[in-house]
Amino acid sequence: MAEFFEQTLQPHFNFWIYVILMMIGLWALIAKNNLIKKLIGMSIFQTAIILFYVSLGVKEDATIPILDPYGQAEHAAADAEGAETEGEKKRDSYIGKKSPDPDTMANPLPHVLMLTAIVVGVATLGVALSITQMIFKEFGSLEEDEILEIVKGGGVDD
Amino acid sequence: MIFAFDIIILVFLVIAAIISLSVKDLLSASMIFGIYGFLICLLWAEMGAVDVAFTEAAVGAGISAVLMVATVFNTKRKSSD
Structure with a gap:
């Protein structure tokens, strides 16, 4: 079952x-x-x-499809240390850059x-x-x- | 997408659909259909489709429930099945 x-x-x-x-x-x-x-x-x-x-x-570990290129880099650096799964690390590394990876968004x-x-x-x-x-x-x-x-x-x- | 939320909302969705189709009072059926619209709006927000969720909240839970209640008041409330 x-x-x-x-x-x-x-x-x-x-x-x-x-x-x-x-x-x-x-x-x-x-x-x-x-x-x-x-x-x-x-x-x-x-x-x-x-x-x-x-x-x-x-998609798995994907956020909502909203582009936020400014002002998120510090948050991302802080989050990357606490990130657990592969997807979260990938997502956090892309926040703050101008063209994010499409895999991180629905x-x-x-x-x-x-x-x-x-x-x-x-x-x-x-x-x-x-x-x-x-x-x-x-x-x-x-x-x-x-x-x-x-x-x-x-x-x-x- | 959080699977626990997903499974709870989807199960409630099926329950709301079946109940709104099986009550004999058409006003209750319209209101439960409004609940169905609200649940599916929660589901869109949970799946990451926030734009669809906004539209569904305005249109599904708002306008279609109002239209249906208006029709019920202009016709009759009882249903045979």
Whole structure:
């Protein structure tokens, strides 16, 4: 059990959760009857995909991708003595120089791409919720089966 | 990335997703979905994606929860599943 956790689950834990969240979202989109529940499922699906892409940019012993070329050299020298792992030593030696080693920072490219995806996601959700309100005004219900029943019977008479 | 934080936040994330999809009250579902957004914002900050975390805090935990609550008040609160 412990071996399974260390070798299979731990190195790719984000990806396991990404698959689980994606399947939860897909299940909600297909199997849930209420329209708002379907939209919650859609949002969970979107965040699962964003989680996958952000996980690709993660590196071991890496800091946040912010360039700080000035005023950190003294701190770095003090930290280098107390640094334990190889990555920390490498990171500390590069702080204070003008072009830091990209290995010491998380990859910011997937972050920037996913920034757009989040904004598109909330726009999609807003449009979908306003369509839901119009459906409720027309049919008086948010349940998919009741709406389909009304549509099959020839729609609302007005 | 700190693995202990990672594992705790991810487990809570799955729990929040399942609960928000299984409660019958749509207002509770929207609020728990807001909690889900906040947890995923913590996860971005923990993974080093601070810019994504800012956006998610404003958009995921803020705007989408507000939009969803507004829709629930304009329609109805009960859900069949």
